[in-house]
Amino acid sequence: MIDAKRFKDELTGLLDQLYDSQKDKMEECAQTLKECFETGGVVHVFGSGHSVGLGIDIKGRVGSLVPIHIMEMSDFVSKGGVPVEVFMDRKDIFERKPGVAQKLYELYDIKHQDVFIVISNSGINGIVIDIADLAKKNGHKVIIITSMKHTLAEEPRHPSGKKLYEFGDIVIDNCGPHGDALLQTPSEAKVCSVSSICNNCIAQAIAARTIELMKEDGFDVPVLNGDEEHDAALRKKYEGRA
Amino acid sequence: MDIKKRYFELVKEGIERAYEKELGTIEEVAKLFSSCMRQGGVVQLFGVSHGEEFVNELNYRAGGIALFHGLKPKELVLKQMICPDVIDSGKIYEDREVADLFEQIYELDDRDMYCLVSAKGNEPLILEIAQRAKKKGQKVVAVVNKKTYDKYGGSLLDYCDAWLDMMADEPDTVLDVDGIKTSQISSTLANIIAQMLTAEVYRCFVSEGLEAPVLLSANIKGADVHNNSLTDPYGRRIR
Numbered sequence: 001m002i003d004a005k006r007f008k009d010e011l012t013g014l015l016d017q018l019y020d021s022q023k024d025k026m027e028e029c030a031q032t033l034k035e036c037f038e039t040g041g042v043v044h045v046f047g048s049g050h051s052v053g054l055g056i057d058i059k060g061r062v063g064s065l066v067p068i069h070i071m072e073m074s075d076f077v078s079k080g081g082v083p084v085e086v087f088m089d090r091k092d093i094f095e096r097k098p099g100v101a102q103k104l105y106e107l108y109d110i111k112h113q114d115v116f117i118v119i120s121n122s123g124i125n126g127i128v129i130d131i132a133d134l135a136k137k138n139g140h141k142v143i144i145i146t147s148m149k150h151t152l153a154e155e156p157r158h159p160s161g162k163k164l165y166e167f168g169d170i171v172i173d174n175c176g177p178h179g180d181a182l183l184q185t186p187s188e189a190k191v192c193s194v195s196s197i198c199n200n201c202i203a204q205a206i207a208a209r210t211i212e213l214m215k216e217d218g219f220d221v222p223v224l225n226g227d228e229e230h231d232a233a234l235r236k237k238y239e240g241r242a
Numbered sequence: 243m244d245i246k247k248r249y250f251e252l253v254k255e256g257i258e259r260a261y262e263k264e265l266g267t268i269e270e271v272a273k274l275f276s277s278c279m280r281q282g283g284v285v286q287l288f289g290v291s292h293g294e295e296f297v298n299e300l301n302y303r304a305g306g307i308a309l310f311h312g313l314k315p316k317e318l319v320l321k322q323m324i325c326p327d328v329i330d331s332g333k334i335y336e337d338r339e340v341a342d343l344f345e346q347i348y349e350l351d352d353r354d355m356y357c358l359v360s361a362k363g364n365e366p367l368i369l370e371i372a373q374r375a376k377k378k379g380q381k382v383v384a385v386v387n388k389k390t391y392d393k394y395g396g397s398l399l400d401y402c403d404a405w406l407d408m409m410a411d412e413p414d415t416v417l418d419v420d421g422i423k424t425s426q427i428s429s430t431l432a433n434i435i436a437q438m439l440t441a442e443v444y445r446c447f448v449s450e451g452l453e454a455p456v457l458l459s460a461n462i463k464g465a466d467v468h469n470n471s472l473t474d475p476y477g478r479r480i481r
Binding site: 001002003004005006007008011012015016018019023026027030049050053056057058060061062063064074077078084087088090093121122124125150154155178179180181182183185187189190191192193194196197200201204205206207208209211212215221223225226 | 244245246247248249250253254257258261265268269291292294295298299303304305306316319320321322326413414415417419420422423424425426427429430433434437438439440441442444445448453454456458459460461462463481
């Protein structure tokens with residue numbers, strides 16, 4: 001039977017599995033982000049579709065690190081001159097297109113010490129792969145968050161024949177199932193997706209550890225604390241970058 | 243304990259707490275949703291700021307129920323009806339007339355109901371949407387963070403048939419790193435509540451002997467055909 005209790009129980013088991021299997025990689029990410037922030041770098045977060053939720057979750061609130069920049073899909077239209085009809089075309093789905101990412105990449109002020117986090121559950125669509133590829137070619141460290149079960153079960157859609165995880169310096173498996181939904185129904189369908197929950201946990205855990213590492217170094221950690229003056233000064237410092 | 247582990251443990255405790263305290267309401271809301279959907283309605287979702295994470299968790303989601311639709315400020319930007327700054331600065335939520343823009347660009351139907359998400363529950367736009375729905379006799383469900391709601395004097399719950407609590411502290415930080423307060427949990431808990439709701443809406447359909455309209459991940463071969471068969475009959479009301 002499918003109900004809230006079964007979701008709660010299966011999710012709890014999944015989070016244990018996620019922590020145990022990925023804790024070393026999350027630690028490695030925190031070290032990478034620490035070095036990035038301590039040298040004035042910014043982390044650029046890109047995820048198409050629901051995956052962008054990870055970036056939103058660790059940004060903009062009391063307790064959030066400031067040098068985080070979300071590369072928004074909608075920037076293609078609002079800043080990159082892509083016509084809205086092309087962007088929203090249901091027949092030729094924009095996030096699957098290879099070769100358009102350069103336009104997005106060029107919109108931003110990206111510096112050599114910056115790090116990229118690219119998130120996609122399936123890891124097969126054109127834009128996410130192109131962004132990861134571009135970042136790597138430009139010498140940036142690239143962190144990938146994906147579902148290995150999902151990505152290994154699907155055929156690549158990218159002309160390179162590659163999938164997103166193949167571009168990562170660090171690859172974190174969010175441990176989500178193929179198709180993202182956790183609970184098998186008696187029919188073919190599965191219900192209740194878990195990637196947003198798992199991705200948020202990964203991102204929050206890494207952010208907390210990054211803050212801890214910077215604090216240990218005696219670094220003035222750029223975190224919003226709710227004090228208007230303090231927060232405005234921090235935002236000013238990263239203006240145009242994050 | 244390793245700080246990363248502590249966050250995971252806090253989420254797991256949150257899952258138990260959400261289940262214990264909210265199951266009754268989750269079941270009640272699932273009944274409201276499924277009954278609206280069975281009568282040809284769509285559940286319209288709108289979230290303020292980080293509340294949009296909850297909207298995304300239910301709207302056109304792999305393993306989710308198809309009959310939700312999100313009112314998205316970003317689409318107003320794409321259609322050049324508002325500037326991006328209005329969203330970034332949060333001014334959009336102060337402007338009741340944005341509700342008119344949503345009515346212009348979306349096909350909203352009297353059979354629909356609303357699920358409105360805001361930690362504070364006091365922003366003029368979300369109150370306007372709630373009031374318009376109530377005036378038409380439509381059902382309204384809210385998701386708020388009760389501690390934040392009380393602090394900021396929210397009034398969204400005055401217009402709601404049922405409401406859920408994200409159950410986070412105010413401000414929403416669960417860890418303290420040597421004096422730095424950090425690590426939010428409200429959106430993660432809200433996402434978990436959204437998925438518990440999904441499970442219960444599914445159960446409501448099945449218990450009536452009906453097939454639940456469940457979407458497949460768009461990144462599975464053949465999923466587009468299945469998903470379109472669920473959403474096409476609703477035309478622009480869903481996508």
